[in-house]
Amino acid sequence: MKKFYILITLMLLALVVTACGKDDTKKSSASEDNDSEILSQPYTKTDFLMGTINVIKIYDKGKEDVLLKAFDRIKELDKQITTSDSGKTSEVDKVNLAAGKNPVKVNDDVYYLIKEGLKYSASSGGSFDITIGPLTSLWHIGFDDARKPSQAEIDAVLPLIDYKKVKLDDAKKTVYLEEKGMELDLGAIAKGYIADEVAKVLDENKVTTAIIDLGGNIIVKGDSPKGGDWVVGIQDPFESRGTIIGTIPEANKSIVTSGIYERFLEVDGVKYHHILDPKTGYPFTNDIAGVSIVSEKSIDGDGLSTATFSKGIEGGMKFIETYKGVEAIFVSKEKKVYITSGLKGKFKLTDKNFQMAD
Secondary structure (H helix, E strand, O other): OOEOOOOEEOOOOOOOOOOOOOOOEEEOOOOOOOOOEEEEEEEEEEEEEOOEEEEEEEEEOOOOOHHHHHHHHHHHHHHHHOOOOOOOOOHHHHHHHOOOOOOEEOOHHHHHHHHHHHHHHHHOOOOOOOOOHHHHHHHOOOOOOOOOOOHHHHHHHHHHOOHHHEEEEOOOOEEEEOOOOOOOOOHHHHHHHHHHHHHHHHHHOOOOOEEEEEOOEEEEEOOOOOOOOEEEEEEOOOOOOOOEEEEEEEOOEEEEEEEOOOOEEEEOOEEEEOOEOOOOOOEOOOOEEEEEEEEOOHHHHHHHHHHHOOOHHHHHHHHHHOOOOOEEEEEEOOOEEEEOHHHOOOOEEOOOOOEEOO
C-alpha cells in the first residue's frame, strides 16, 4: 500500500528560552552513557528506492557515516523483498514462481516478514491478505499500465487469494504456496519492516536523535533537537503531500498514514483507489478517507492501517482499541476526524475545514 507523506515539524512543546543561543549543539537526553552532542541541523541523505523518496536525518554529531549504513540496509532488503515483472530475482519472486510446485527456502528477513504478514492476515479476518498479488497485478494501480479488469478476470483470481494456503516450515525456513498462480505481495508491510530495520542500524551505531522517512513511513527517534517531543503533522488525505490537518507530539514512535486519494485509477469518471478488497476484488468502499496509525513498530502501523480499511471508521476504531500501545486518527470522507482514546488531549486540529467528531 502506498503511504501518504507525513510532514514532520520541529516544534517545541515546552518552550525553553536561554540567554545564550550561539551554541548549535546540545547533550542528548536519550542516552547519558552515549554522551553525544545533538546538532540543530542534521546530517541528511535522500535516495529514491522502493518506488518512493526515502529521507534519513541524523542529529548526533559525528554520526554522518551511519547514513550510508542505513541506506545499505534499505537496498539489501529492497532487493530481497520487492517483486518484479521482469527480473524475478527477489526472494519473494522465487516463492511466487514455485507456487503449486515446491517449498522455497528464504532468508531470515523474508521469512519473518511473511510470518508477520500472515499474523495480520489472520487478525484482520482476511481483509488484509498477503496473497493478494494476483489481484494487485491485474489492476496495477500506480503504474503506467493500470486498468480496470473485467469481472471475469477478477473472478478468475479471487480463489487464488487465501493466506491460509501459505505453508511455513520454521525449522527449514521454507515457504510454500499451495496453488499454482498464487502470489505473495508484501508491499503493504515491507516499508514498515524496512523502517524498523533502519532504526536498528541507528541503535547499533548509538544514534539517539533522528527522523526516518521511507515514503511516508515515519519514525521519530529520541527527542526533538530543541528539547521535548517532536510534533508530527498528520497529512490531509484530500490534498497534496505536506498539507496537514493537525498535529500530535511523539517521541520514539512510528507514524504511518494510509489513504485513498493519492494513488488511483479513473475510468469513465469513476475513481478506483489502490486499497483493494481481497474478497470482492474491488477497492474498499466505506467512510474512510485516511487513517494514521501510531505505534512502537512501523511494521505494525503498516499492517494495521491496511487492515482497518475493511472495517470503516466505527469498526476500525474498535479494532485499534484492542491493540495495546497503538493509537489511530481516522479522517472521514465528510472531513470529520476521529481519534482513539490514547490521543485525547494530544491531537491538535489545525485545519478549519475539518471538525472533530463527537
